[in-house]
Amino acid sequence: MTAAQTDAAQTDTGPTAAAPRPRRRINLHVLGPILALAALIALGAFLNDNFLSAGNVQNVLARSAFIGIIAVGMTFVITAGGIDLSVGSMAAFTAGITILAMNAMIEPLGVSVFTIVLGMLVALLTGLAAGMVNGALIARVRIEPFIVTLGAMGVYRSLTTWLADGGTLSLNFELRSLYRPVYYDGPFGISWPILVFALVAILGELAMRSAPFGRHCAAIGANEQVARYSAVRxxxxxxxxYALLGLLVGVATIMYVPRLGSASGSTGVLWELEAIAAVIIGGTVLKGGFGRVWGAVVGVLILSLIDNILNLASIVSPYLNGAIQGVIVILAVVLQRERKAED
Amino acid sequence: MNRRDIFKGAALAATLTLGAAPALAQEEYTIGVAIPSATHGFMGGLNFHAREAIARLEETYPQLSFVLATSGDAGKMVNDIEDMVATRGIDALVVLPFESEPLTSPVQAVKEQGIWVTVVDRGLSVPGIEDLYVAGDNTGFGRVAGEYFAENLESGDNVVVLRGIPTTLDNERVDAFTAAIDGSGINVLDMQHGNWNRDDAFNVMQDFLSKYEDIDAVWAADDDMAIGVLEAISQAGRDGEMWVVGGAGMKEIVKRIMDGDPMLPVNVTYPPAQIATAIELTALGLVSATPVSGRFIIGSQRITPENAEQFYFPDSPF
Structure with a gap:
């Protein structure tokens, strides 16, 4: 992997190659996602004056937070050579359980901050437990992660529909009013989802770069046998x-529930694909061995911005939104991968 | 818990009645009901009303038994229908086709065996297969909403529209809406797809609000989308500026209309209970000489604070 990258930098043409070997640090592989993001921001600002307004920036960042928080966890799973298709359904299920738990706690505890804190705890535990079940089936029972999480995706999706009896689970109205500021407000005018997203991203980046955990993930993803012989457990x-990813799904749910105060069978549909796409756009290798947390964050922002710009600009038929998204996603990856094709 | 039991109950009741058939004097009939599973609010309501209707009819007509199958996709629906015919010997089929094209020839095959066919909501792609067609009125759905906009907005007022999942059904509604406001001078600023989904509608509405300074009304075209829209408006602090018209008569929205919420003046029905109409008519046709063949289009009505009570079903999940 690293060798391939070095080669890529050497065969580079133009200013990069002419400069006295900055190597690796500055190449398209790293800059690709950032360039794509910068281009999107420039395009958005050009198309609409309100694009860079505080309100719109806040909106985009806050709505990116759910998938962003999940994508950080997904980066570790993919880096270690795994995949998790169940996160979208898991988020819906966790949201459903959280809402039911909070509604049930109103009777004994009343409409109080304590009820909400306990509800948040339920969300974290549900997410963690669901992640651990996935992890146990994959790591201990040794079933392919694709199959385990595909199965789990169906299970959580139908459990949610069943819990809601085909309809929608709604949080008690007064409790919701109390809980609402967790999505909409925050210190210094920055809403909580953005802060939590930033915190999760920073911690994830540190864990990936500097902690043994991140190195172990990359080692397993690169070559499991070698990792095993190198005393990696x-x-x-x-x-x-998987447990970490589950926990982060719980964190994302804590931010999601106060937004609309409801969960249904259509909550979190396709979140798993958006999270996986964001991770890959960011430069993590789908087959494992190399992960980049900040890249996943950039990837999520790219995906959200495409939607946002299409809505703000409405220059093309809305029927084509999906096509434009697809093209931009592929371009973002092509930008960073074109050097690798030569190997 | 509840719905599982009802499924079991329905299956059990059907088996019992079949087993006990010779003991009864009256002629026995089995009606197969095939509908999409409850993956979103409207289908949840539809499932609820189907079960209610079946329970009610089994009570009323002991000679009738029912097989209810809910399918997550068109392929499974075809399998379910084939199973009903092969193993349960149904006398009539009530089907809400998951998609028109893939279901057309399987349903045609059922019809060719002399089984009564009732098609609900989505038509088949070949006309004339079904004995009875029961559906909501999509054109009316758009028109009734559009008429309210035309009556209550001034020339030059601005509206934004949230569309559903791109389908012919959505097109029919939007075209009728556009035709109804035509000539009123109302200015449609933008239309985007919210996919009949709360979260998508929330995001789209947030962006509409960033983009347009002056919006006087929103046609959210669906109550799930209306919920997302209302939340986005309240986040932007622009509650007083505009009103929202959803559609389909979700109970939470109907309740707010009943309570006179100024942001939700009216709603337009597209009743999930149409499945009950279809099942009841099919049953009536079997047990009596009442003629029930033909087309039964359930009009889209305007729900206002005055009449909201009759559209409010607190027990339904939708």
């Missing part, structure tokens, strides 16, 4: 990646 690390 493969099963435990692999289990931990």
């Amino acid at each position: 493969v099963d435990r690390v692999r289990m931990a990646t």
Whole structure:
């Protein structure tokens, strides 16, 4: 991997190659996602004056937070050579359980901050437990992650529909009013989802770069046998990646529930694909071995911005939104991968 | 818990009645009901009303038994229908086709075996297969909403529209809406797809609000989308500026209309209970000489604070 990158930098043409070997640090592989993001921001600002307004920036960042928080966890799973298709359904299920738990706690505890804190705890535990079940089936029972999480995706989706009896689970109205500021407000005018997203991203980046956990994930993803011989506790690390992702789904749910105060069978549909796409756009290798948390953050922002710009600009038929998204996603990846094709 | 039991109950009741058939004097009939599973609010309501109607009819007509199948996709629906015919010997089929094209020839095959066919909501792609067609009125749905906009807005007022999932059904509604406000001078600023989804509608409405300084009304075209729209408006602090018209008569929205919420002046029905109409008419046709073949289009009505009570079903999930 690293060798391939060095080669890529050397065969580079133009200013990069002419400069006295800055190598690796500045190449398209790293800059690709950032360039794409910068281009989108420039395009958005050009098309609409309100694009860079505080309100719109806040909106885009806050709505990116759910998938963003999940994508950070997904980066570790994919880096370790796994995949998790269940996160969207898991988020819906966790949201459903959280709402039911909070509604049930109103009777004994009343409409209070305590009820909400307990509800948040339920969300975290549900997410963690769901992630651990995935992890156990993959790491201990050794079933392919694709199959385990595909199965789990169906299970959580139908459990949510069943819990809601085909309709919508809604949080008690007064409790919702109390809980609402968790999505809409925050210190210094920055809403909580943005802060939590930033915190999760920073911690994730540190864990990936500087902590043994991140290195172990990359080692397992690159070559499981070698990792095993290098005394990496493969099963435990692999289990931990899914548990961490589950926990982060719980965190995302805590931010999601106060937004609309409801969950239904159509909550979180396709979040898993958006999260996976964001991770890959950011430069993480889908087959594992190399992960980049900040890249996933950039990837999520790219995906959200495309939607936002299409809505703000409405220059093309809305029927084509999906096509434009698809093209931009592929372009963002092509930008960073074109050097690799030569290897 | 509840719905599982009802499924079991329905299956059990059907088996019992079949087993006990010779003991009864009256002629026995089995009606198969195939509908999409409850993946979103409207289908949840539809499932609810289907079960209610079946329970009610089994009570009223002991000689009738029912097989209810809910399918997550068109392929499974075809399998379910084939199973009903092969193993349960149904006398009539009530079907809400998951998609028109893939279901057309399987339903045609059912019809060719001399089984009564009632098609609900989405028509088949070949006309004339069904004995009875029961549906909501999509054109009316758009028109009734459009008429309210035309009556209550001035020339030059601005509206934004949230569309559903791109389908012919959505097109029919939007075309009728556009035709109804035509000539009124109302200015449609923008139309985007909210996919009949709360979260998508929330995002789209947030962007509409960033983009347009002056919006006087929103046609959200669906109550799930209306919920997302209302939340986005209240986040932007622009509650007093505009009103919202949803559609389909979700109970939470109907309740707010009943309570006279100024942001939700009216709603337009597209009743999930149409499945009950279809099942009842099919049953009536079997047990009596009442003629029930033909087309039954359930009009889209305007729900206002005055009449909201009759559209409010607190027990339904939708």
